[in-house]
Amino acid sequence: MIINSLTLQNLRNHTFTEIKLGDKLNVIYGLNGSGKTTILEAISITSISKSFLPVSDATIINFNEQYFSILAKGTNDLLLPYFCGVKYNAGKRKIINNSYGDSLTPKDIIGEIPVIILSPDFKNITFGAPQDRRQFIDTILSQSSKAYMEDLFELKKCLKQRNNMLGKYQKEGVLDKMQFEIWTEMLIKTAAEIMYRRQLFIREFIPFFEQAYNEVSSGIEKVSLKYLPYHFPELNEKDIQNKEYFMEINRKIYDDLKFAELKRGLTLFGPQKDEIAININNSAAKETASQGQHKSLLISLKFAEFEFLKKIRNETPIILFDDIFSELDSSRSNHTLELILNKNAQSIITITENSYIKQIVPQKLNTKYFKVNSGIVEVVE
Amino acid sequence: MIYTSQAIEKVVEYFSSLPSIGRKSAQRLTYHLLKQSPEFVEGFAVSLNELKQYVKYCSKCFNYTETDPCPICSSQKRDNTVICVVEDPNDVMALEKTNGFFGLYHVLHGVLNPLDGISYEDIKIKELIARLSGIEEIILALNPSIEGEVTSQYIAKIIKPLDIKVTKIASGVPVGSSLEFSDELTLTRALEGRVVL
Numbered sequence: 097m098i099i100n101s102l103t104l105q106n107l108r109n110h111t112f113t114e115i116k117l118g119d120k121l122n123v124i125y126g127l128n129g130s131g132k133t134t135i136l137e138a139i140s141i142t143s144i145s146k147s148f149l150p151v152s153d154a155t156i157i158n159f160n161e162q163y164f165s166i167l168a169k170g171t172n173d174l175l176l177p178y179f180c181g182v183k184y185n186a187g188k189r190k191i192i193n194n195s196y197g198d199s200l201t202p203k204d205i206i207g208e209i210p211v212i213i214l215s216p217d218f219k220n221i222t223f224g225a226p227q228d229r230r231q232f233i234d235t236i237l238s239q240s241s242k243a244y245m246e247d248l249f250e251l252k253k254c255l256k257q258r259n260n261m262l263g264k265y266q267k268e269g270v271l272d273k274m275q276f277e278i279w280t281e282m283l284i285k286t287a288a289e290i291m292y293r294r295q296l297f298i299r300e301f302i303p304f305f306e307q308a309y310n311e312v313s314s315g316i317e318k319v320s321l322k323y324l325p326y327h328f329p330e331l332n333e334k335d336i337q338n339k340e341y342f343m344e345i346n347r348k349i350y351d352d353l354k355f356a357e358l359k360r361g362l363t364l365f366g367p368q369k370d371e372i373a374i375n376i377n378n379s380a381a382k383e384t385a386s387q388g389q390h391k392s393l394l395i396s397l398k399f400a401e402f403e404f405l406k407k408i409r410n411e412t413p414i415i416l417f418d419d420i421f422s423e424l425d426s427s428r429s430n431h432t433l434e435l436i437l438n439k440n441a442q443s444i445i446t447i448t449e450n451s452y453i454k455q456i457v458p459q460k461l462n463t464k465y466f467k468v469n470s471g472i473v474e475v476v477e
Numbered sequence: 478m479i480y481t482s483q484a485i486e487k488v489v490e491y492f493s494s495l496p497s498i499g500r501k502s503a504q505r506l507t508y509h510l511l512k513q514s515p516e517f518v519e520g521f522a523v524s525l526n527e528l529k530q531y532v533k534y535c536s537k538c539f540n541y542t543e544t545d546p547c548p549i550c551s552s553q554k555r556d557n558t559v560i561c562v563v564e565d566p567n568d569v570m571a572l573e574k575t576n577g578f579f580g581l582y583h584v585l586h587g588v589l590n591p592l593d594g595i596s597y598e599d600i601k602i603k604e605l606i607a608r609l610s611g612i613e614e615i616i617l618a619l620n621p622s623i624e625g626e627v628t629s630q631y632i633a634k635i636i637k638p639l640d641i642k643v644t645k646i647a648s649g650v651p652v653g654s655s656l657e658f659s660d661e662l663t664l665t666r667a668l669e670g671r672v673v674l
């Protein structure tokens with residue numbers, strides 16, 4: 097997929113911006129707060145339906161306005177035109193249209209423009225809590241399977257309803273036991289569905305991760321991922337072949353925890369507690385990896401995501417790297433840029449400084465530069 | 478918002494309190510009414526009054542009706558051994574349009590939803606249980622939301638021990654969509670493809 101033109105209205109400090117992007121590398125530079133990251137957020141909204149930053153839609157509307165709207169027009173790998181428009185009015189439902197229909201839901205558009213996003217915030221994937229890693233794999237899985245997205249959505253609803261019942265029991269001592277059992281069974285079923293897909297995904301993803309790490313790092317470390325569902329025994333090859341296994345274990349865990357759940361007024365099992373361990377030389381990267389290894393791991397996870405999505409969707413993802421070069425030393429920057437260029441995909445990167453990246457981008461390459469200042473974008477020749 | 482008339486403001490308030498009508502549409506509707514003849518507005522007001530005055534719940538199926546029991550419940554042509562359970566009156570209309578169902582209905586007026594504080598006492602489940610004598614099949618045709626699914630299973634759990642066949646419309650209705658908006662063909666297929674719970 098290539099986005100040829102992007103129009104932003106009232107998104108943060110962009111009151112009206114229209115840019116024609118290049119097919120290959122696009123470099124957007126400007127000071128902090130100039131609005132360069134907003135351009136990546138706009139692409140994120142038309143592809144995964146929301147900003148990649150942890151912000152709500154209402155907070156990214158220009159503060160003088162009531163709505164934002166974004167239109168991305170592009171061409172897919174089969175050279176067919178594709179567009180996606182998203183308009184958001186404060187307090188209302190997002191209005192989403194694309195080449196295939198009107199008044200769509202986020203679920204309908206996620207995956208149509210596959211994207212790989214890396215921003216300094218994503219450091220937590222290798223450093224942070226399990227939630228950061230779950231979010232990483234959920235973003236990939238959601239772009240590759242609508243069924244998975246449905247299941248995640250059901251899980252969320254199921255947990256809310258079930259926690260509400262548990263909370264009420266804890267506070268007021270009332271519980272519709274029959275209804276509660278049905279919600280529990282619903283959770284067990286949805287949980288099994290999600291866990292089954294997660295473990296399957298991780299097994300498929302590992303080779304991509306290993307390969308990407310080899311390319312990113314010159315080291316000889318062996319890297320891997322391990323799926324660790326909460327409270328589960330060690331997963332073995334035979335057990336994980338079927339969803340029933342996950343249902344059965346979840347049912348057992350529920351049995352063990354049911355009194356604790358009633359006491360705490362909270363659901364205590366399910367995929368919302370999963371961990372996905374990133375290992376380097378067979379020990380948890382979170383504890384043992386050096387600073388440099390963390391950077392290599394993160395970048396390789398993203399390049400692995402690129403190759404994985406490309407294979408699953410049969411469509412070249414767009415690479416969005418937000419201000420990551422400031423985090424890397426010059427040899428790592430050079431190497432990462434080289435890897436980006438090797439992917440032969442459209443990439444859009446933001447930097448604070450113009451001069452440095454120009455030094456490392458090969459002259460002959462068809463690169464487009466944009467300078468952003470207070471929400472105004474100009475093309476730089 | 479400051480209006481030049483309190484009467485306008487009142488009507489705008491009422492309109493905008495209706496589902497899916499925003500402030501702007503409410504104003505447009507109000508100004509539209511102002512341009513109409515006095516007879517039109519009078520007729521409109523009277524019909525609104527009559528709505529509350531004459532329309533009640535059918536004491537059997539809890540659909541809206543002016544006669545009790547409603548025309549469907551009192552019809553000789555309907556199969557009174559089958560009840561189709563739906564969420565709200567719109568769903569009865571949608572299913573009637575298919576011309577593919579000849580049994581009776583039962584309108585729950587909602588589904589179980591702990592978050593919204595809707596428990597089984599708040600919907601017409603007890604009333605359904607009360608009318609089961611002589612019934613051979615219950616068809617659950619609730620919207621395919623997770624709450625609809627839980628409500629279906631809840632009802633099935635109560636009814637199955639009574640030796641009544643419980644089925645659920647399944648295939649056809651896309652997940653996340655509402656019964657009210659499904660086309661007739663989809664609904665007909667869904668009715669044909671119902672499964673035993």
Ligand SMILES: [Zn+2]
Pocket residue numbers: 535536537538539540546547548549550551
């Ligand atoms: Zn009736």
